[in-house]
Amino acid sequence: MDWKRRFEYWRRRYDLTDVVVWAFGLSILAVAVYGAVRSLQTTPYGWKQWLQFVLYGFSQGGVYALIALGYTLVYGILFMINFAHGEIFMFGAFGSLFVGLALQRIGFWDRYPVLSLIILFLVAMVVSSTVAVIVERVAYRPLRKAPRLVPLITAIGASFTLQYTARSFFGSGPRAYPETPILAGSVNILGIQIGKPYALTIVVSLLMMAGLYAYVQFTKTGKAMRAVAENKEVAALMGIDVDRVIVQTFILGASMAGVAAVLYSVIYIQVKFFMGFIPGIKAFTAAVLGGIGNIPGAMLGGYFLGIFESLGPALILEGLGVTAPNQLKDVIAFTMLVMVLIFRPTGILGEALAEERV
Amino acid sequence: MAMLELHNVHAYYGHIHALKGISLTVEKGEIVTLIGANGAGKTSTLRVITMLLPPTEGQVRFEGEDLTQYPTHVIVRKGIAMVPEGRGIFARLTVMENLEMGAYTRTDKKAIEEDLERVFTLFPRLKERRRQLAGTLSGGEQQMLAIGRALMARPRLLLMDEPSMGLAPILVESIFETIQQINRQGTTILLVEQNAHMALQIAHRGYVLRTGEIVLQGTAQELQANEMVQKTYLGMA
Ligand SMILES: Nc1ncnc2c1ncn2[C@@H]1O[C@H](COP(=O)(O)OP(=O)(O)O)[C@@H](O)[C@H]1O
Ligand SMILES: [Mg+2]
Numbered sequence: 001m002d003w004k005r006r007f008e009y010w011r012r013r014y015d016l017t018d019v020v021v022w023a024f025g026l027s028i029l030a031v032a033v034y035g036a037v038r039s040l041q042t043t044p045y046g047w048k049q050w051l052q053f054v055l056y057g058f059s060q061g062g063v064y065a066l067i068a069l070g071y072t073l074v075y076g077i078l079f080m081i082n083f084a085h086g087e088i089f090m091f092g093a094f095g096s097l098f099v100g101l102a103l104q105r106i107g108f109w110d111r112y113p114v115l116s117l118i119i120l121f122l123v124a125m126v127v128s129s130t131v132a133v134i135v136e137r138v139a140y141r142p143l144r145k146a147p148r149l150v151p152l153i154t155a156i157g158a159s160f161t162l163q164y165t166a167r168s169f170f171g172s173g174p175r176a177y178p179e180t181p182i183l184a185g186s187v188n189i190l191g192i193q194i195g196k197p198y199a200l201t202i203v204v205s206l207l208m209m210a211g212l213y214a215y216v217q218f219t220k221t222g223k224a225m226r227a228v229a230e231n232k233e234v235a236a237l238m239g240i241d242v243d244r245v246i247v248q249t250f251i252l253g254a255s256m257a258g259v260a261a262v263l264y265s266v267i268y269i270q271v272k273f274f275m276g277f278i279p280g281i282k283a284f285t286a287a288v289l290g291g292i293g294n295i296p297g298a299m300l301g302g303y304f305l306g307i308f309e310s311l312g313p314a315l316i317l318e319g320l321g322v323t324a325p326n327q328l329k330d331v332i333a334f335t336m337l338v339m340v341l342i343f344r345p346t347g348i349l350g351e352a353l354a355e356e357r358v
Numbered sequence: 359m360a361m362l363e364l365h366n367v368h369a370y371y372g373h374i375h376a377l378k379g380i381s382l383t384v385e386k387g388e389i390v391t392l393i394g395a396n397g398a399g400k401t402s403t404l405r406v407i408t409m410l411l412p413p414t415e416g417q418v419r420f421e422g423e424d425l426t427q428y429p430t431h432v433i434v435r436k437g438i439a440m441v442p443e444g445r446g447i448f449a450r451l452t453v454m455e456n457l458e459m460g461a462y463t464r465t466d467k468k469a470i471e472e473d474l475e476r477v478f479t480l481f482p483r484l485k486e487r488r489r490q491l492a493g494t495l496s497g498g499e500q501q502m503l504a505i506g507r508a509l510m511a512r513p514r515l516l517l518m519d520e521p522s523m524g525l526a527p528i529l530v531e532s533i534f535e536t537i538q539q540i541n542r543q544g545t546t547i548l549l550v551e552q553n554a555h556m557a558l559q560i561a562h563r564g565y566v567l568r569t570g571e572i573v574l575q576g577t578a579q580e581l582q583a584n585e586m587v588q589k590t591y592l593g594m595a
Pocket of ligand 2: 402
């Protein structure tokens with residue numbers, strides 16, 4: 001008798017869909033584990049290669065994390081996904097491209113390479129921020145009180161608008177990014193050779209994130225951002241100009257995207273109008289992985305995704321006998337997103353959020 | 359001239375006519391209470407004063423200036439602070455950060471320090487817990503924080519929306535004592551309460567609200583003696 005009641009209870013608690021989805025998730029997990037074990041047995045990689053995968057992943061993850069912060073900051077304050085964020089990143093890349101080319105032309109680039117690079121970062125931050133502020137003012141602010149689906153659709157529209165604006169101004173082909181002689185070659189970290197642009201990315205993204213964290217945690221504006229994120233009416237009652245803080249939040253996120261854009265361009269040495277799409281989607285994935293709205297979550301999610309993507313092909317797919325596994329990087333990334341959403345729908349650090357805010 | 363003056367104020371939520379011609383005044387130095395049943399329009403009246411709910415008609419004047427031209431965050435700078443309904447503390451900010459947000463508009467570091475001391479003297483519990491996340495405080499402590507935070511703005515007019523709501527009777531007493539103390543230290547107070555009994559004990563004057571209209575007004579003594587008030591709001595037979 002009792003088992004019947006218990007069965008009823010479990011049946012109600014977990015319906016068939018849950019069971020199927022979990023079974024699906026678990027079988028993927030089993031395949032991944034099997035692949036990893038096989039890889040470790042059969043592939044010729046030593047610990048140095050594995051560590052190298054991790055370092056490159058850490059570098060790529062830094063870029064993801066920087067972009068992911070923009071999604072998470074805006075979500076934290078407006079509960080909307082700024083789908084135009086990838087394009088904000090792209091415009092930062094173009095801005096720095098043109099200034100970089102100009103610096104090259106006047107010879108400044110070769111004479112002051114470090115200063116030039118710093119200028120590129122600043123330009124990208126300013127350009128990305130400008131685009132973000134315009135998008136917020138034109139596309140999002142008028143819809144602040146509309147149902148949540150509306151700004152979402154607008155965000156997708158803004159994304160396309162920006163992409164095709166860039167295309168019509170800058171052309172549809174890729175543009176070569178100025179080469180940086182000081183970033184040629186590689187450096188040695190922990191006995192591992194790693195390309196200088198990747199090392200730069202690791203260092204700069206860590207610095208930027210430490211700076212952002214301190215800013216949000218300790219400055220008056222940062223505290224106001226957190227207050228606005230929690231309750232806009234009460235924040236206004238504190239004398240906080242909510243609109244202004246929202247703009248500042250967009251600027252903060254866009255600045256991170258601008259820095260990421262230069263790092264990304266220095267690595268891939270080309271810039272094109274749809275370059276924001278894939279990093280944007282990946283960074284969004286990272287933000288969801290970490291728990292959207294959660295700042296440390298976005299950082300963690302970015303690194304997690306970067307490292308997983310870098311390790312995954314060799315670690316999981318090679319053992320399964322997949323040829324050219326590197327081309328399946330994206331499959332790994334999005335499979336992981338699905339897995340996390342199955343087993344932990346709020347993301348890694350996103351526990352309290354979903355309950356409080358929906 | 360009255361410190362705060364509402365004249366024939368109307369306000370709506372969509373099609374709901376929440377305030378139907380409210381007129382009231384608060385003089386400098388007073389505690390004025392606004393009593394009425396649930397849904398009478400007490401909160402809406404406070405929201406109109408801070409322009410969280412802009413009125414469709416009527417005037418709101420503070421120290422002679424028309425408030426309807428300003429957004430909420432500017433009104434705070436004019437010297438009005440509010441303890442919102444349900445406290446509205448920032449749960450994921452620390453107690454200290456909440457208090458800092460209260461002083462957001464101010465730059466006079468020394469005076470802010472003084473006010474912080476004053477708040478900690480009024481509510482020693484907050485001092486003990488200043489590094490804690492506000493969300494971890496008990497209901498009573500959260501109410502203290504909401505009041506303390508409003509005081510950090512050093513307001514000339516303090517609007518309080520049901521500060522006794524959800525508190526144990528002993529805490530209610532001490533909160534009302536604190537309100538009186540704050541008033542004696544020079545802050546004018548407009549107090550919204552469902553607990554008419556306590557509110558009329560500390561207030562100088564009061565207004566009775568019913569379905570968006572003021573149906574009665576007078577000194578606290580007059581209202582306490584009024585038969586309708588006794589029956590409806592003081593629970594006397
Ligand atoms: N956000 C809202 N949306 C729609 N109607 C509201 C809202 N807030 C209050 N009301 C309505 O306005 C009237 C006055 O409410 P309120 O000012 O909150 O009363 P009180 O504070 O006296 O309980 C009530 O009829 C209430 O249902
Ligand atoms: Mg109310």
